[in-house]
Amino acid sequence: MNVEVLFFGQLRELTAVRQTTVGMNDGTRLVDLIEHLGEEYGDAFRHEVNTIRRLQILINGQQHTFLGGIEASLKDGDTVVFLPPIFGG
């Protein structure tokens, strides 16, 4: 299955990628995707994901915390967004 991944803020600067399609096995969880991205973009990515305070991870626009946290299961066609804290209004 394929998952669309979007990076914003410092994660985009680090990966130099705005949007990418990631092929994963069926039954993949968010934590597996993060691990996969860690392999692709290295320790710096893992470090940022673990340390950015109030990093939002959205699955199809919903906070991952309301979908089971990092154990949330993903399905084909999902969009996962990594969004460091921003504010506006």
Place this chain on the structure above:
Amino acid sequence: MAGYQNRILRVDLTERTFSEESLSKDLTHDFIGGRGFGVKLLYDELKPGVDPLGEESELIFVSGPLAGTNAQSFGRYKVFFKSPLTGSYFKSSSGGYLASEMKFAGLDVIIVKGIADKPVFLWVHDGQYELRDATYLWGLDCDDTHTLIREELSDPHIRVACIGPAGERGVKYAGIFSDRRACGRGGGGTVMGSKNLKAIAIRGNQRIELADREAFAAAVKEQIKECQNSPEFANFSKSGTQMGEFTNILGMFPTKNFQEGVLPNWEQIERTEYDKLRVRKTRCYSCMLHCGSITKMGIGNYAGAWSEGPEYETIWAFTGPVALADIGLTIAADKLCDDLGLDTISTGNTIGFAYELYERGLITKKDTGGLELTYGNNKPVMQLIRQIAYRQGLGDILAEGTREAARRIGHGAEQYAIQVKGLEMPAYDPRGAKSHGLNLMTSNIGADHNTGYAPQEIFGAPVPREVDRFAVEGKGELTKWNQDLTALFETGILCSFVPSMGMLSEEVYGRLLSAATGVADFSDPAYLWQVGERIFNLERMFNVREGFGIKDDVFPKRLTGEPMPAGPSAGQVFEAEPMLIDYYQVRGWDVKTGIPTKAKLDELGLGFTIGK
């Protein structure tokens, strides 16, 4: 009393007279300042049913007890009036440098009433007041008005707040502009124009006394630490409010007049795109966040166009409604609205309303003077802005705002007016964030996001708790929490971005207030919360006196009856009834009328409003 300057200036434009009053102890204790002063004075001063544009109406400028000090982000002023757009109580606020200059000139409040027999501007400098001829300024845009007043008075440091051609011509959503920052919403500029008051100009050199200088300095240090510790600090001070990508990710970026929630080419309005165009940072008086920007187009159709901003709301206002992301047009339209003196939110929303009417055949080329208002074609936008400001062609009707324009156009146009209480909806589709929406529905000034912004839903802020943005349960309580929190901080007057990002606690705010003023009660967070609630309820009672009630806490059918068609908020509607009942109950208001109960009013010391 320290912190304040203890002076209200009254200006009667009809009589051309000035008088001064002290602040009363009750007013300062019960309402603290800023928004508290504004609502209490407006409630006391205005007769029920007063014509917002008549002789008896008033325009009240209020600074805050912390303005002009080195506390951070308190450089905001507010104007209070009965709105010609909504018929309700109205507050509108702006950053910049006017609030601090009012304090340096020895004033906390300026109350303007009457109508001058010809255009004038008010010149306030160190205890002296003057009405000067503004006939030669009438018709000028806001930037030029600033320049010429400073030239006339031979002082480049004078602070000015003025109206543009839109305010002079009675456009119902004309704003008041000070150094390119706006009290944009609700028609404060319209009221000012109806008084023939082109501008106020202020300069002062007076000191601001502090009750306890040492404690104040310590509290400012604490404030700075809290601010720097916030996770949002770095990104917000770099890019400001530019977050066009965010609401698109959530599927609640109002597109095609709130028919859809995702703008097709939204990647073109991400903040990184605006970062590339920033040529200078700007800020308000004593604000370490310096969230403002001067943005300039280098190439393309709008090469050379620049503006201060654009803010997120403006980024939406000239893209979502016409279904096309175009940074150049957005910057040019932002500057044009600033020059002509228009609220960008109502202007963009109203243009979106006209586009939908055109797309549906309710208006035709005959009505638009040949303009093709089709989605994806943003060429008519600049012309429509000018037509609105000068009340020409279709602009004459659009200048009334969507609610009144729809009434005049008829043929079912009302359902396409996306407004609450007559105030055009801003850049959030309520179907994607229920507490955010409930605030838009219940705010006492109509659809204003800043009255009770829900950062928990939009940004995942964890205070007071994390919430599911689609959930209905508990949203009454959360909405009250956000509204009262905003009101309590707006006594200062703190910039509303700061509490939304959790950058200042009530405890430290209380220490700032009590150290500045010497009022012990202000250091108690529970007292501050009570004042916040008191302010919100008095605003409601102003509206009740004007005939408002549950019938006015209502959304257009589109938002409650049409599920969001696609995107990350697909299938969502706004479940108005259960949330409204929940909200009224939490507020201690009658669930059948939306009016505060006697018990609630007595509890808040607002018994004087009962039976009025």
